Amino acid sequence: MALKKDKKMNNKRNLVSMLDPKSTIAEHYRTIRTNIQFSSVDQEARTLMVTSAGPGEGKSTTVANLAVVFAQQGKKVLLVDADLRKPTVHYTFNKTNTFGLTSVLTKQLKLEEAVVESAERNLYVLSSGPIPPNPAELLSSMAMEVFFQNALEEYDLVLFDAPPVLAVTDAQILANKCDGAILVVSSGRTEKDKLEKAKESLEAAQSKIIGVVLNNKKIDSKSNYYHYYGTK
Template identity: 60%
Template sequence: MRRGKKQLNNKNVRHLITKLNPRSPISEQFKTIRTNLQFSSVDTELKSMLVTSSGPSEGKSSTTANLAIVFAQQGKKVLLVDADMRKPTLHYTFRADNRRGLSSVLVAETSLKDAVTSSDVGGLDLLTCGPIPPNPSELLGSKAMETMIANAQLEYDIVLFDTPPVLAVTDAQILANMCDGAIMVVRSKQTEYDAAQKAKELLEVGNAKLLGVVLNDREQKKGHYYYYGT
């Protein structure tokens, strides 16, 4: 049991590199991604974004968490939402209470204000998944979700959603239609081209504004930084 806890802690250290080592080359690349996102929205303000991937284990959750941190480090008021209501991880990563969260808000068991918790990163608040519901897709596509996003955008500069992989379930497609933009994560030497292309097409069917793709775990070459890696 102790060994398992130590492994989880080490994993979290790797996930939150922008918090633990904000001057590292990897953290700098997250800041570059942040800047590129801001340049992509010169004409329209990005208030809500989702992060997804084509399949599992491509790094979308750690990417979402680190992006939220670098936006908060810039002075933005940020809400990080765990919208992966099938395999939530946000409460593990930040060691947050998950007895209530997004699902609790969507079924009107609690208000958004009461479900949100603060993190130990200044400017960053968290909305965990909450109890896993039997109908995630229906909840994410509900009027209650639209209302939650609208209310969150009144309180925060950036609302960032971690969503399930596109090819696994329809959740990301559904949410993409409600957000200002979408980011897709692919993993070097793992994500197949056809899978990434299919995920892109499905997001476009969902009327997503695809802001860009984050390449995860690119091999570092001598004299060069990672584009992004964990």
């Protein structure tokens, strides 16, 4: 029973925009959503990846909540777990990971067969699927190009939970394919030189960094943290 309770508490914290939409934190996610939309007025960004310099900085929580608030706006959203080494999206949404993105890329399943509905209306989830021996090769394959085409035919917005930039090359590969990238920074944890290296790596991949989310920033005794979005 304790394990189930802990799991529910973790999901409530991770999916605050869905489970506590009137909270201050949920409102901050909606502010980030608005700023993303303002940053791409001339050309709507329909494929976005969220990443960080290193692990444990909150990228997966951020992208999950962004997916929720975009879906709440009425957009048909697909959240893709593109972290093919340490996937977490299936945990966040209590889904299976026996099939997913890797199943689609290796042509074991069609996209519509691998996608599952979430508890949030308009939000669909594609877990990573079985962890492959060659994540970078899969993400840079022609199958991934086809995936983008098929996903954009079906969904208004595709959000990718990408691996940390400095850990592997996967994020750079994905960044080159997406309309924009969002970099999550953990206050008091992310080192400045690593953040700069992450930014340089994304720019080297010709990625458009549309903003930075500052995570876990303490503001006062009544608030645990907030999220700040700003352009680079």
